[in-house]
Amino acid sequence: MPTERCFHCHEPILTGQQFVLEFEQQQRTFCCLGCQAVADTIIQQGLGDYYRFRTEPATKADAMPADLATELASFDSPDVLADLSSKQGELSKIELSVSGISCAACAWLIERRLKQLTGVAGITVNSGTQRAQIEWLPEQLKLSRILQEISKLGYQASPFAADQEEKIHKAELGRYLKRLAVSGILSMQVMMLAIALYFGEWTGIDPEHQDYLRWISMLLTTPVAFYAALPFVTSAWRSIVNRKMNMDVPVSLAIYYTYFASAYATLTETGEVYFESVCMFVFFLQLGKFFEYRARAKARDATSNLLKIMPVTATQLIDGQPQSTSARRLLPGDLILVKAGETLPADGEVFDGNSSVDESMLTGEYHPIAKARGDAVLAGSVNHDGVLQVKVSQPLALSRLGQIIALQQDTLNQKPKLAEKTDELAQYFVERLLLIALATFLVWFFWIDASRAFWVTLSVLVATCPCALALATPTAITCSLARLNRKHILIKNNQVLDRLPDIQQIVFDKTGTLTQGRFSVHQVHLLATEHDNASLLNLIANLERHSEHPIGKAFQPYLHQALELSDVQISIGAGISALWQGQRVQVGNAAFCHAEPIPGAMVYLSVANKVLAAIELQDDLRPEVPALLQALKAKGYQLGLLTGDSSSQAERVAEQLGFDWLEKGCSPEQKVTVIQQLTRQQQKVMMIGDGINDSACFHAADVSVTLQGSTDLAKNQADVLILRNDLSLLTTLLSGGELAARTIKQNLAWSVGYNVIIIPLAVVGLVSPYIAVLGMSFSSLLVVSNSLRLLKS
Template sequence: MSAQQNCFHCHEPVLTGQQFTLDFEQQNRVFCCAGCHAVADTIIQQGLADYYRFRTEPATKADAMPADLAAELASFDSPDVLADLSISQGEISKIELSISGISCAACAWLIERRLKQLTGLYSISVNSSTQRAMIEWYPGQLKLSQILQQIASLGYQASPFAADQEEQTYKEELKRYLKRLAVSGVLSMQVMMLAIALYFGEWTGIDPEHQDYLRWISMLLTTPVAFYAALPFVTSAWRSIHNRKMNMDVPVSLAIYYTYFASAYATLTESGEVYFESVCMFVFFLQLGKFFEYRARSKARDATSNLLKIMPVTATQLIDGQPQNTSAKRLQVGDLILVKAGETLPADGEVVSGSSSVDESMLTGEYLPISKSVGATVLAGSINHDGVLQVQVTQPLALSRLGQIIALQQDTLNQKPELAEKTDQLAQYFVERLLLIALATFLVWFFWIDASRAFWVTLSVLVATCPCALALATPTAITCSLARLNRKHILIKNNKVLDRLPELQQIVFDKTGTLTQGRFSVHKVHLLQAGLDQNQLLNLIAHVERHSEHPIGKAFLPYLRDTLALSDVQIHIGAGISAMHQGQQIRVGHADFCQAEPVDGAMVYLAINQTVLAAIELQDEVRPEVPALLNALKAKGYQLGLLTGDSSSQAERLASQLGFDWLEKGCSPEQKVTVLQQLAAKQQQKIMMVGDGINDSACFHAADVSVTMQGSTDLAKNQADVLILRNDLSLLTTLLAGGEQAARTIKQNLAWAVGYNGIIIPLAVVGLVSPYVAVLGMSFSSLLVVSNSLRLLKS
């Protein structure tokens, strides 16, 4: 048996023999399909063959370009659509595209080089990490549809990227925090140098005029830190006081400004000590934590913002019976739209004419198309496969199910960790007692012990017991945990996950696209008549299925061999396909459609002249890392469940093969939620749900922790608490371990912060801790907490 060949373009196995070949660098290159062959030929003929020499990752499998692609893309050239998508700058238009299929820097190079050959292109910049391209062109010389068509000819799928207003606002806020961080960081370094000179001057002797000079310079440098960089903490503190609830920013602001004004008073009166470096350092540490937290949220937004690329951009509206291109955003309730085969539904609506099958996998996670006829409900973002539909809009795009899910993104990214909330509660309790202790200390020292020392002893109490460590304990650990998991290709979108991970007992998996790869292939062929040639039958089925957009049909494409002439091809929605070949009627589809007796496990049947010849079992390959992952989870004591919408016997076989503790199959999204709710109520356990579709999104809300992967639907990635940025489910064990480490580090930080204050408060109250020592103690406590959190980055 000859060794298996891999496609030169995408590196997938070649099952078509030598049907698609190309000579390149004096070698015969073999391709898996016509799509990859056409893309490679385009790349080489355009003089861009260096792509194949320099790429570091295989390309994405390329589908053959439809003959009517130019007509489909022409809708992007509508003036109304261009006005919504692009920015006009004189004669030049500017647009940001989202490009799927980019796997390495060579892909970006290839796209840039090819588009630069187009007349009318002003500039192009492709970012391989975000999979986006910024393009400027002259609309009078070059159409947007031509740009998209050229990208498609290279094997990539491009669509306009519409950044929402919330994302823009978020980026502006991130810039403001970066500016404050820069101010506090740069000035902290300057003030620390002056503080060192003052400290050494006290030991070795320093002229009073020099000491005053250094103090004045320190105060001037600290002023921007106190009144600009620390502004967010003051605003938060004032808001909490106004609401009669003290949060962590209250003692933080109190410590900053008490220390600043006390040091300023000492500078003006030329008496006492100054602690400007403590103000700068404290603000810098807090700003650093805030900046890293915002960066983590920014990454979460970047990872989910490509969700917007599946939002329909254009629509064909029927006005007085005539089709007109318009922007999908402008559709209103009651409008009548025309949706052709292969197009995306631009709004939620009801079918008023026609019948077809619709792919709702981006909404449901299941890959079988759903039949739609007059009166059926269709959803924005789903793809029309076979027929032509006339749809009356019931919800505009912004209020559609897809639009509402995208609107939830901002709420998801602005949640506060439960641990941070608990720390705020502790801070409120701590602040109230601290203020009472400081007030009592001042009164006792002023009236009964030594009035001259009352102010400085009180300052020592506030500085020494300043909740720096308490304020940094949770956010630094959370930030480092997020950074560590991000580095390991795991993105935490909901910070509450860090609280819940150590408490999990049940892990529930979806099947299709989660445990399996979501690509159907032929598993077994049952020949129901004697003397049949299996390869000829599969070739016949493949030719029939070429006329369908069904995902099941793609399972037969590798078996295309000799060309067969078919006529009178008809698609029977939800049943199968019929055609004529050499005077014989061919039927491919369900058992009832082919008038066949069901065969256990079979999904597709072939009948010729009402004689059933074959029944084919399809399978969805299990991810290679799944068995080892499940064994590792069992060893850690987790209960494993399989919750799937698949009602076939394959679900039972898979559950038995992988050793799941329980199985629920044939479940609708509502039934999945019920199962999880009953499980949580009956066993009082914390549950993690791992899925890939919007049929799982309801489960995501019912579960304590929800996880999906990069290869899942964009809607699932938007809804899940955790996004694994590689299609490697084994990273689930890394996530669970990271949650345990984060919780352990936070507890250590809080224990130290509380313990330190418990020791230092009595010493400061009785006057045994000078302000200078208090600063060192506070600084050491804060640095210890930060250093302990930084250990997470090394693991």
């Protein structure tokens, strides 16, 4: 007698106790009080559709213990809540990790239940990542109540933590590897047995030996069909429930139709067996799915937790005493201490101290900026050399850095999603394939030959099984990704290869992207005729040896003779001075050297209060840039320069390199606006940048690219990461996209052409199942081989 199973979690009911509820006019039995309580909550809230549409059993539920309720209540503390959530007006926003989600119905259930709670303004549950994003009014609804309601539904939720998310992704990767290993290893074993059976058909084989080989083949194929192929069945069932056929429907149908037909032939000792086809088909599909998952995982990891690049802690001055605190808890009016080398944790105003800060992560300009009392400073910028006391003007969440990250999330949601042509073709093909297979069976069974109806239908389904169509796109994409990886190009968004052939506008950031991000001497303006360039530059280089300032590195190549200097003094954010031959030498900005500013000059030299020279610095272009841009223009791309640099150097670079248009002095918001204007004009845009100020507009562009030497946030957010600081690889990326698109078209053309030819032959019974398998295998092999050519180029 079969063991009765729990209606909620499908686990066996092994105890003598009976927990029952009535649902849809039937008595439903449960394994424990926890599952009964969860089911009662779901049904009483009018959410019974969950049980009708779920594709996986729920996780076993347990009644909430008192200590868990106490733990959830701790999240209501204002201090804890401030660390876990962000404020958006009256609303609070939080991201939760939800364990136990097994299918889309689980996500639907949680969303529906929480929307019924007063105070919930919005909720989105992602069943793929097992995460929920909730907006609510904390004055009306406590966070602990939200977590308790999720727990009552049989799921466990907690504030999102990156380390826990990493564990989830590792577990998912392990499942992919296990299924791939099972299908791959068993495919080899079953194929060896199939070769023996094939040769036995030609040379003669004892029935006992044939039956033995078939039974072993069936036993080895069973784990492949019911374990390795499980994701395809789950996907197929979900698509059927949603009334939309996807490629996994005929794939699953073919796998199990072939498996059960072969099993029937084995049990009855009649007909043919095709176990090797089941194993190899599942292995090829799993291989493609595995590589697709690896590509998706990198993109998902990049956006897992953008807040991790924000400062975590701050040193707050309370009654003049420094105390460590959370950066998120800082409020306007708080006084903080920022030491040399530290990242500013909030926007504010310098209350005391002098220093220079690096705002390149936010502005795109590498010029260190002097800061003194009353000057504004930005969260995310790095304090170079002095100690600053800063009065907070904006908390971290509302700082410029926080707004940039919020802007990234908004533009990410607005990113255009191009419908894949293969999905449309697959939907059309699948529907007609199933109708043709059904019609074939009915015609043969009732009008032609009932004994052959099953096998002719199998021939139709196997011969026209969309193996080649299913493999056409993923194999080409997989091989293209591998080819580009070998050429030091990492694709993190699996839609990039489809978008690359349509790119029309290529937009570059300047500082750190076209340029090297390192200063060099561009021009020396001599203001005294008794000195030459070499001697003055050597003098400056001797002084700059005592400074760690980035500008000082521009003069290192001009150090040809060591000079005796004494009484070296560094004025933070202004310059450096020393005694040389009894005279005071000063190198720094115009005010420090008491000089009249000269347009373009950044560094001045004075001896005994006499200004001798003014030096213009430049950020040198990458050596590969001129040839790259010339090649891109020759291919017909429109080139734009979009930079935060407001100096005249932007015009010089744009004119020198022949850009079609220039926008300079742009804030991150303005960069996004320019990209969006281009996309509204139906232009397909690629953006290449390197800083935080570029990452916001990455998601507004169709394709975004950055280099290995870029900021961490830029590398996290870009669709493409070039693993060397070599922009010339951009042409390799673009050609790789064109090659991938051409290969996909060839694969689709072959798979469609093959099916157009084979379908009529299979329907009229001219294609035996044996020939159907060979045809299917040959078609799939041709598609895979064509894709593998990408690895050789």
